Every structure is written in C-alpha cells, then in structure tokens.
Amino acid sequence: MPTVTVDLKTPWLAALLSWAIPGAGQIYQKRYFKGILFLVCILGMFGLGINMGEGRPVYVNYYVAGEGGLLKKRNYGYLSQMLVGAAAMPAIIQSSRFESEENTWRLTQPIDEPFEGVVRAGRDVASQQAVRGRISLNAVPGSGGQQIEGHLVGTLVETGEPIDLKLSQPPRERLDSIPVGLRISADPKRHVQMWVDQVQQGPEGLGENLIGSVARPLRNWYQVPLQDNELQDLNGRLGKRWELAMVLTWLAGLLNILAIWDAFEGPAYGIRPATARGEDREPPGPAPQ
Amino acid sequence: MSTLFPPLLASQIPTLFYMFPVTAVIALVYSASRYEDAGAILRKSCRLFSQISVFLVGILLLLYVLTVKL
Numbered sequence: 001m002p003t004v005t006v007d008l009k010t011p012w013l014a015a016l017l018s019w020a021i022p023g024a025g026q027i028y029q030k031r032y033f034k035g036i037l038f039l040v041c042i043l044g045m046f047g048l049g050i051n052m053g054e055g056r057p058v059y060v061n062y063y064v065a066g067e068g069g070l071l072k073k074r075n076y077g078y079l080s081q082m083l084v085g086a087a088a089m090p091a092i093i094q095s096s097r098f099e100s101e102e103n104t105w106r107l108t109q110p111i112d113e114p115f116e117g118v119v120r121a122g123r124d125v126a127s128q129q130a131v132r133g134r135i136s137l138n139a140v141p142g143s144g145g146q147q148i149e150g151h152l153v154g155t156l157v158e159t160g161e162p163i164d165l166k167l168s169q170p171p172r173e174r175l176d177s178i179p180v181g182l183r184i185s186a187d188p189k190r191h192v193q194m195w196v197d198q199v200q201q202g203p204e205g206l207g208e209n210l211i212g213s214v215a216r217p218l219r220n221w222y223q224v225p226l227q228d229n230e231l232q233d234l235n236g237r238l239g240k241r242w243e244l245a246m247v248l249t250w251l252a253g254l255l256n257i258l259a260i261w262d263a264f265e266g267p268a269y270g271i272r273p274a275t276a277r278g279e280d281r282e283p284p285g286p287a288p289q
Numbered sequence: 290m291s292t293l294f295p296p297l298l299a300s301q302i303p304t305l306f307y308m309f310p311v312t313a314v315i316a317l318v319y320s321a322s323r324y325e326d327a328g329a330i331l332r333k334s335c336r337l338f339s340q341i342s343v344f345l346v347g348i349l350l351l352l353y354v355l356t357v358k359l
Contacts, residue, residue: 033327262321
C-alpha cells in the first residue's frame, strides 16, 4: 500500500469539527473526498432514521405515568445519537424547554391556525362529522381562572357546507382531556377540545363537542422529550420501523466515532502522517549516535 | 409480491431492504477510516459490502429454511 502524507493541521480542532458536523474536520484538513463521504453517509443515515421515525427518534428523556404523576426516564440511546454533534443538540435544548415554565397547559398566546377535527354530540361517535377550517382561540380572565373562547370558520368535510361556530371552554365534567394541549410536546399536532356555544352558520343539530388539532410549529415538537402515550402510539403505528429508526440514528452516532478518530489521528493504514507544521516526521530507525 | 413469498416474509421485505444501504454506509465509513486514497477506499468498501451482504443473506436464508415448516 503506497503511503501518502496527510497534513492533520490542528488535530483536536479537526476532531471537534468532525464531531460537530460529520466530515467537517476532514474538509478543514483539505481531505475533501473523505469529508464529503462522511458528511453524506453519516448525516444521510441520521436523516433517514429521523425521517423513518416521523422526526421523533432523537430525545434526551421520556416520561411515563407513575405514582404521583409523570416519571422522568433517561433515553440512553441518546448517548450514541449525541455523537452526531450539532444535528442531535436540539434535543438538549428541547428537554430544558419542555420542563420550563413556558411550557404550560394554559393558553399563553392566541391561536389562529388551520384546524382539522370532528364535531359530535357529547361522546356519541355515531353523530360525529368531520370539520376543517381555521380556528382562533383566545384566553380571557374568567371566574375560575383562565377561560378560552374562540371561533371556527370552515366547512363540513362530507357535504362541503360552510360553518361558523362560536366556541367556549368545555364544562369541566365534559372534558375528555385538557382544552388545548401543551405548547411544547413531541407531537406535531396540538390537541384542541372546545364547546360549540352557538352555530352562527351551519346545519341544525350539529353536535356541541369539537375535538381536533392544530399544527404545532417545528420548534415546539422537534426532538422534544416523548411522553408515554406518544411512545406507545409510535410503537403501535410504526412497529419495527420505529425500532429501525432508532437503530439508524444510533449507528450514525457510532460511525461518527470513526470520522472523529480519522480527523484526529489520520487513517489507520497507508499514511505517513505530517507534523503540525506540515513537515514529514523522521522515519523510525536507530537513534543517532 | 405475496404470491412469490409467504405472507410473513413478504411483509418483512421493505424493512429488510434497508440492510443494503446501511451495509453500504458502514462499509464506506469503515474503509474511509482505514485508508486515505479514494480508490483504495472504494475498492475496500466494495469488498466489505459484498462480504457483509453475503453473510447477512446467508443468515437470512438459513433462518428461512429452518422456519419454513413451522
């Protein structure tokens, strides 16, 4: 195998760059072929895993229901995922955002978003009709704390009939869950349950229970810690693909160890490393007399 | 697809196909960490890819033969 000289420049900096962005250390060392190869292969595999797991296989913690509320558990797979560097770092920020006070069940900002869901009489599934439109929700001070009120303007999906519904917060005893889901949660859809106060436009006999979801912005769900029900939903729907998605992101992190080590030490074979100043090292041999 | 393969195996095929790109990526990254020359990296990774693929397909066939009567 012919030897080639590689100028590793500042090895620790190259290793750090390769950790942050796979292949970046090699590109800094002007080893473009390997840099692009590591970048495409490792980030490609990481991206494929994220895509297969619907954007959710990377998370620091997850929460399961236990005695006295939610129990926080560590996702040890993240130790491998974090080796991919910057691409896995949002999970750390999202973990702290998830636990911060900004993440609340209360409606801190008005919502004005496209909505998809159903309207039905109480819990009677037979009476439900699919609705689609734009929902606007506002928090107003009420006697028992914050109250939510709003409007839905849209259409009935089956008939295409336009509807305009005045909404209020459901009575506590009729709530299936909270009226509006957490601001920051791993689900791209934010749950909404509201009560139809008045049908301003639409057919008679429309139910009073409006259940559906609005889109959650990417920054409020991507790499956010998962909750028990979300994990079960992903496992149930994706099955082995969820497991494979996790494995792909772990593998990408483990493969990046090779890229980091290559940036720090050079390749294992076929190399005569150069010094930091770009001069060849002395070939091994007997010490001078 | 299900006419050619038993239903259980047919349902596994889409997931199984991921083994080829995954194997290719592993072979490329591993070889790139061993060699510096682009030609050597590609040659060695092709060889490694073939070896791993033959091994995995062999295991798959063995498991299939062992479970075909179950």
